[in-house]
Amino acid sequence: GAVVSQHPSWVICKSGTSVKIECRSLDFQATTMFWYRQFPKQSLMLMATSNEGSKATYEQGVEKDKFLINHASLTLSTLTVTSAHPEDSSFYICSARQGAAEAFFGQGTRLTVV
Amino acid sequence: GIQVEQSPPDLILQEGANSTLRCNFSDSVNNLQWFHQNPWGQLINLFYIPSGTKQNGRLSATTVATERYSLLYISSSQTTDSGVYFCAVSDVSGTYKYIFGTGTRLKVLA
Secondary structure (H helix, E strand, O other): OOOEEEEOOEEEEOOOOOEEEEEEEOOOOOOEEEEEEEOOOOOEEEEEEEEOOOOOEEOOOOOOOOEEEEEEEOOEEEEEEOOOOHHHOEEEEEEEEOOOOOOEEOOOEEEEEO | OOOEEEEOOEEEEEOOOOEEEEEEEOOOEEEEEEEEEOOOOOEEEEEEOOOEEEEEOOEEEEEEHHHOEEEEEEOOOOHHHOEEEEEEEEEOOOOOOOEEOOOEEEEEEO
């Protein structure tokens, strides 16, 4: 299957700083990328959908000023957690799709804010 | 929005046993996938199955879109099958976003 690479795999940051997470589709052009958040022993919750060159669409309840999403090319999307606080600690996972084709997921990023 | 429920929520099996995991969804869908989440959090694609039946080794899946459910069958389970199984669906709105089910946590005992 196709490969989606997410970096970093884990990150620890101080409260008040910002963290950027990258998601790359390595062998296909992703018309749409998605960002999910997962708390321990829970399902994945969709945060936002991004299409190349346009603004991301955020799900209800997700703060767009805290979770900045940029989809600069058909192979790269970034999620920046701004002014991170301990409650932002979570597992973040990206996904990439080419139209209605099968979706592929990155390895995930475990964020810990101290 | 669309609701996706999976059952059972937890399942413990002896190695070699068979099992059926169910995914019910509340509205029409045009895409459905099954995933296995390993202990490190990586989602492994199992099936892309908006309708019909597919098989891959000891795993098979069936989706009956008109009745709004999908089934994942695991035969001759192995300890490496342990983990969490998710189904995810996208509705007919054309956004292609996946909504994940509640998950089934499977533990296979040696």
